Amino acid sequence: MKPAAPSAPFALGTLSAPGQAPFPALVTPEQRAADLRTALGDPALTARAVFERWDEVQPRLRALAADPEAAWQPLDGLTVHAPVEPRQVFQSGANYRQHVIDLEVAHRAPDDPRTVEEARTEIAAIMDRRAAEDLPYVFIGLPSAITGPYDDVLLPAWAEQPDWELELAAVIGRPAYRVPVEEALDHIAGYTIANDLTDRATVFRRDMKAIGTDWLRSKNAPGFTPLGPWIVPAESVTDPGELRVTLKLNGETMQDESTKDMIFGVARMVSYASQAAQLLPGDLVLTGSPAGNGMHWGRLLRDGDVMEGSITGLGVQRTRCVGESA
Known part of the structure; x- marks a missing residue:
């Protein structure tokens, strides 16, 4: 797929020319890119290092984007890779009200005596209680699951119910540890798109139900987190709580929801994660997926499927599923 340029004044990505190593790049709406190793005078510069120096380099990036002589x-002709290699990936579960209700209804036991409407009402009350108690659900993902925004996604033969989960991801620009909600957005350098693939069949442990979820197996196969194409600076995102998250499967819209439906906003998620762990520059905080996953539609991913994911102002990723068994 020919990469589309960002709509923001500039964005960051990781690109490569044929036969050459990937490099951190600044990309503009004019369909052009600048190698940041050259522009910032550091031949060993990586995308993650850009975020480690975010406060210093951000003004220089603005100037570079406006420099016609750069x-x-x-x-066109450059390969687009995942825009950053994080050290840590913080993932959010059950953070979109409608999505949680849909999943809970889809996972009801066959002998559940409640009607669908009774179940939805009960689950909605639980969501209201979670919001009132102010307890987000955050867990850890593996950086090795990340792949590029246009790469093929391998569906492992053991994955019986692979599903899509398009999400807004925040990229950390300053170390964050025990930061209050009011200061959390100051630690975000930018935003990007993540598709947090999940094998629904292995989410819950069948052998020991008391253990609960098994996120290692269900979410962390290589390539299960297509990322990018771009990281758009936070200064160009007016309100992360009012973005449209859209996923199309083979051209048919499956997810199409506003981030307004999040139970906990971006600032709350970052602050909450930072109470237990130190967030480092380049780390990702995924904010959960809206309604419209495969379990809701009764249609899971299979060999040959093409997913196209977009979020307002952040670009479009397009990935093709390749079944290992096929």
């Missing part, structure tokens, strides 16, 4: 090269 060493620009056309975006």
Whole structure:
């Protein structure tokens, strides 16, 4: 797929020319890219290192984006990789009200005596209680699951129910440890798109139900987190709580929801995660997936499927599923 340029004044990505190593890049709406190793005078610069120096380099990036004399090269012909290699990935579960209700209804036991409407009403009350108690649900993902925004996604032969979960991801620009909600957004450098694939069949342990969820197996196969294409600076995202999250499967819209439906906003998720762990520059905080997953539609991923995911102002990723058994 030919990569589309960002709509923001500039964005960050990781690109490569044929036969060459990937490099951190600044990309503009004019379909052009600048190698940040050259622009910032650091031949060993990586995308993650850009975020480690975020406060220092951000003004220089703004100036570079407006410089017609910079060493620009056309975006067309360059390969787009995952925009950053984080050290840590913080993932959020059960953070979209309608999504949680849909999943709970889909996972009801066959002998559940409640009607669908009774179940939805009961689950909605639980969501209201969670919001009132102010307890987000955050767990850890593996960086090795990340792949590029246009790469093929391998569906492992053992994955019986692979599903999609398009999500808004925040990228950390300053170390964050025990930060209050009011200061959390100051630690975010930018935003990008993540598709947090999940094998529904292995989410819950069948051998020991008391253990609960098994996120290692269900979410962390290589390539299960397509990321990007771009990281758009936070200064260009007016309100992360009012973005449209849309996923199309083979051209048919499956997810199409506003981030307004999040139970806990971006600032709350970052603050909550930072109470237990130190968030580092380049780390990702995924904010959960809206309604419209495969379990809701009764249609899971299979060999040959094409997913196209977009979030307002952040670009479009397009990935094709390849079944290992096929």
